[in-house]
Amino acid sequence: MQKISLILLLIIFGMETFSQYGSTDRKPAVAGRFYATDKETLEKDISRLFSECKKSTVKSHVRALISPHAGYVFSGKIAAAAFSTIDASKEYKNVFLIGSSHIMAFEGASVYSEGDFITPLGKIKVNSDISNRLKNENKLFQHPSGAHIKEHSLEVQIPFIQYHLAGNPSIVPIIIGTTNSGNIKKIAEILRPWFTSDNLFIVSSDFSHYPSYKTALEVDNITADAIVSGKPSKFLNAIRNNSLRNDPGLATSMCGWTSGLLLMYLAENDDRLEFKHIDYCNSGDSRYGDKDGVVGYHAIVLAEKRNNSPQSAVSMNSINFTEKEKDELLSLARNNIRSILYNNKGIDPDPKKMPAIFKEPLGAFVTLKINGKLRGCIGRFVSSDPLYEAILESSRSSAFEDPRFFPLTKEEFENADLEITVLGPLKKINSINEIVLGKHGIYIKKGSRSGTMLPQVATENGWTLEEFLGYTSRDKAGLGWHGWKDAELSVYEGIILEEKR
Numbered sequence: 001m002q003k004i005s006l007i008l009l010l011i012i013f014g015m016e017t018f019s020q021y022g023s024t025d026r027k028p029a030v031a032g033r034f035y036a037t038d039k040e041t042l043e044k045d046i047s048r049l050f051s052e053c054k055k056s057t058v059k060s061h062v063r064a065l066i067s068p069h070a071g072y073v074f075s076g077k078i079a080a081a082a083f084s085t086i087d088a089s090k091e092y093k094n095v096f097l098i099g100s101s102h103i104m105a106f107e108g109a110s111v112y113s114e115g116d117f118i119t120p121l122g123k124i125k126v127n128s129d130i131s132n133r134l135k136n137e138n139k140l141f142q143h144p145s146g147a148h149i150k151e152h153s154l155e156v157q158i159p160f161i162q163y164h165l166a167g168n169p170s171i172v173p174i175i176i177g178t179t180n181s182g183n184i185k186k187i188a189e190i191l192r193p194w195f196t197s198d199n200l201f202i203v204s205s206d207f208s209h210y211p212s213y214k215t216a217l218e219v220d221n222i223t224a225d226a227i228v229s230g231k232p233s234k235f236l237n238a239i240r241n242n243s244l245r246n247d248p249g250l251a252t253s254m255c256g257w258t259s260g261l262l263l264m265y266l267a268e269n270d271d272r273l274e275f276k277h278i279d280y281c282n283s284g285d286s287r288y289g290d291k292d293g294v295v296g297y298h299a300i301v302l303a304e305k306r307n308n309s310p311q312s313a314v315s316m317n318s319i320n321f322t323e324k325e326k327d328e329l330l331s332l333a334r335n336n337i338r339s340i341l342y343n344n345k346g347i348d349p350d351p352k353k354m355p356a357i358f359k360e361p362l363g364a365f366v367t368l369k370i371n372g373k374l375r376g377c378i379g380r381f382v383s384s385d386p387l388y389e390a391i392l393e394s395s396r397s398s399a400f401e402d403p404r405f406f407p408l409t410k411e412e413f414e415n416a417d418l419e420i421t422v423l424g425p426l427k428k429i430n431s432i433n434e435i436v437l438g439k440h441g442i443y444i445k446k447g448s449r450s451g452t453m454l455p456q457v458a459t460e461n462g463w464t465l466e467e468f469l470g471y472t473s474r475d476k477a478g479l480g481w482h483g484w485k486d487a488e489l490s491v492y493e494g495i496i497l498e499e500k501r
Helices: 002-021 039-052 072-083 128-137 155-164 181-194 213-229 232-242 257-267 323-343 387-400 410-415 455-461 465-476
Strands: 062-067 094-100 109-111 117-119 122-124 170-176 199-204 273-282 296-304 363-370 373-380 416-423 440-446 449-453 488-498
Touching: 039 072, 039 155, 062 072, 062 257, 072 155, 072 273, 072 296, 094 155, 094 181, 094 257, 109 128, 117 155, 122 155, 128 170, 155 199, 170 181, 170 257, 181 257, 199 257, 213 232, 213 273, 213 296, 213 387, 232 257, 323 387, 323 410, 323 416, 323 488, 363 387, 373 387, 373 416, 387 416, 410 416, 440 455, 440 465, 449 465, 455 465, 455 488
Parallel strands: 062 199, 094 170, 094 199
Antiparallel strands: 062 296, 109 170, 117 122, 273 296, 363 373, 363 416, 416 488, 440 449, 440 488
């Protein structure tokens, strides 16, 4: 009896030793449910998703993606939109693939190092050197690799990596098991040495789970806006506030929020990087879904700013839009909002039919007012993208993502007045005496905090220069009334386009 027991113990010990130190490739767990099981069909499916997805306007180097992980019939187009932002010829050394556990909870992260990952498209190599180093040097990564075996969030990203990325990069698969934001910040610091331009980070996450279609649109826009802000505190507040909504079906506003938070900690206070929203839909938009209890999907990119991109050759003094061009720009903004409201997607105009000035890299703000009261105002000062793209993005954000307001409704849209402010370049100033009220907008920046007010705001409110500075400093930059005195000040000029209604 003792001999039998000893043999059993040796067998168990051998199995455990093999599972820890042997090579055990991770085989597909959701092929046939989330995506096709055979190579030819899967390649055709992914090819179709890339051909049908929204084409990206990101022209700078992509450092990270947030991509959904539902079945491809529901979220595949959004995942393809995220991946399409990457130049297919760009080679990354490693892809850090990060998701939040749907299977088990543990106070840290689990990294897979026992073998490679297999999909119907073949085998993708795991960088076992990095994975083992993470395990061996950090207690937060010393959690069971079993968290990966049935977890779908990382698996569904891999066929997109295999199909789209050049150079056959190796992956570092990481599952987050903790909801402790302090531990997540520590995990971010552990990963920071690899958060470089030659590695790609992919966060796998869906957004709202099971609210009504209407609630999903509102909640998902709020969550995405918080991510694009780049501020972890704003993101955590959005998650918290969304959980208080009166929709009994809403289980979470982002199932992988811990992984999203990890990425935001990595990017925090890095002025060289910016988040960009690419596309959105939810399961209610699929012919296989319904609108009673939906799941939301966003494509969001973290990219390097195009600091060395060519500036517009057009000076503000030389810009003189014709009446027809003014109407065309205003129609772009209004038609884009209308299309989102009624078709759940923005317009896709043909730049070949546009005047040259629409293609200059100029910033723009879009302002919405109802009965003279502000209803939304978002934009960007400096744009590496053409003016028409800045207006499309700003019109969407102003109508549906201004955190001060709920998303615009169809009824409000019919009563809203629209205004576009086309902006010139930022110019740093050394004295407030350089500011001309009514001509200059001001931009105040100190550390990670910043804020602006457009040129027309001061004159519309009858403010003095000190009031213009004080309100911008306090209400926009969050620096207090006198915070501008030791902050960096810049000015810019704008051309205002107003609808004739």
